[in-house]
Structure formats: C-alpha cells, structure tokens
Amino acid sequence: DGGITQSPKYLFRKEGQNVTLSCEQNLNHDAMYWYRQDPGQGLRLIYYSQIVNDFQKGDIAEGYSVSREKKESFPLTVTSAQKNPTAFYLCASSGQGTMNTEAFFGQGTRLTVV
Amino acid sequence: AQSVTQLGSHVSVSEGALVLLRCNYSSSVPPYLFWYVQYPNQGLQLLLKYTSAATLVKGINGFEAEFKKSETSFHLTKPSAHMSDAAEYFCAVKYPGGGNKLTFGTGTQLKVEL
Numbered sequence: 001d002g003g004i005t006q007s008p009k010y011l012f013r014k015e016g017q018n019v020t021l022s023c024e025q026n027l028n029h030d031a032m033y034w035y036r037q038d039p040g041q042g043l044r045l046i047y048y049s050q051i052v053n054d055f056q057k058g059d060i061a062e063g064y065s066v067s068r069e070k071k072e073s074f075p076l077t078v079t080s081a082q083k084n085p086t087a088f089y090l091c092a093s094s095g096q097g098t099m100n101t102e103a104f105f106g107q108g109t110r111l112t113v114v
Numbered sequence: 115a116q117s118v119t120q121l122g123s124h125v126s127v128s129e130g131a132l133v134l135l136r137c138n139y140s141s142s143v144p145p146y147l148f149w150y151v152q153y154p155n156q157g158l159q160l161l162l163k164y165t166s167a168a169t170l171v172k173g174i175n176g177f178e179a180e181f182k183k184s185e186t187s188f189h190l191t192k193p194s195a196h197m198s199d200a201a202e203y204f205c206a207v208k209y210p211g212g213g214n215k216l217t218f219g220t221g222t223q224l225k226v227e228l
Contacts, residue, residue: 004157031214040123042204042220043158050214058215090157094214101146101165101208103216105157 002027006091006106013078013085013113021076021109023091030096032074033103036060037088049074078111086113116141118207120219128227133177133192135222137205140186147188148206149179152221158204164188166210175199200226 063082162173
C-alpha cells in the first residue's frame, strides 16, 4: 500500500540529546514536509523540501535540522538547541500540479523530553 | 505571507444540526485551499480541496465547502452532523508558484452533542 510511514510512534529523549525522527514515503512525491503540533496552535511548518537535496526553512526551523538525500526519505533531527521539543510531529508529502497538490500525512511521532 | 484564519477554536452542535466551520485566507491571489480532519493521536486526512475549478467543492463524509473570492473565505459545511464527525478540523493554503509551502490554520475542535 502507498503511504507515509513515520517512526517511532512514541519517543522519549533526555534533555541535551539530539534525536532523529524518521519519515518515509512510497507515493513518488517530490515535496515533503515536517510540522510540529501543539495544543491550540495548529500545525506549524518546521522544514519542507521540494526536491531531493533541497529544502527550505519553515516558520519554526530553529533547533531542527533535516536532510533529503533520497526522494523517499526526509528525516528530522531535533537538536539540543530546541528549547521546548515536547510535541507531536507530523510528516507529509505532496505531488506536483493541480491534481496532486494535496498533502498526505503520516500517523505522527509523539516526542517527550524527560 | 500566506495565512489562513479559522474563527472559533471550539464549535459545538447537536446531532442532526448544520455544521459550519469558518476559514478565511489572506491574499489577493487565489490560492489552493484544503480542509483536513484529525482524530486524536492520528495524522490528518483530506476532506476536500479547491484548486481553481468549481467554487463549490464536495468532499468525503458529506462535507462541502464554497470558495468565495469576494469574501476570501472557504467555509466548511455539512447539513446534518453525526457523532462520528467529532474531531479537529484544519484549513490549509498553498499558493500556485509559491514553492509548495503549505500553511495551516490553528484548527477548530468540533463537538457533537446528542
């Protein structure tokens, strides 16, 4: 089945540690996105990528990093510089053109800093 | 900067009543517009999208939305609410030629009461 897979579903991290969230898609989509979701704040864009080896900062990129070495994969690293990393993280992908412009989402990763 | 505003963070309706969730975008250029639904601890699912074709868009689960350029609005409606409609709803915007950046509103939590 085609779709987006995020792993792990739940992640615990100690303060000061970096952690990487995985996102893989087999939809052959060019664009991929990472969002952070906090109660009452909707989805805020962290980074997005339109094509392999290229990505742009979103609205809240500080403390995060990404890579896009393969079309299928867009991992997100939450670094120790992120002051408040506990949140629900969502990955999405979308195609090109009017007919394929909607985003498809993974099931999310809930990160908790302990 | 592209943005969408969702009026009302919480909306409560009776089962069988009309559902109306509001979304306004800020731009003089007609964008692509989307409505998504999210159930607890899950990713987002597309309800419907507007991509400059028909202004009245029908989606899944009996939802529809009308693009009104004069009001810069894209409100979501459903004639008769069902208990299973209780969820969080997000409006999102993308601009053609805007580099695939997808921006979400802050969401509206819909409660359906007996």
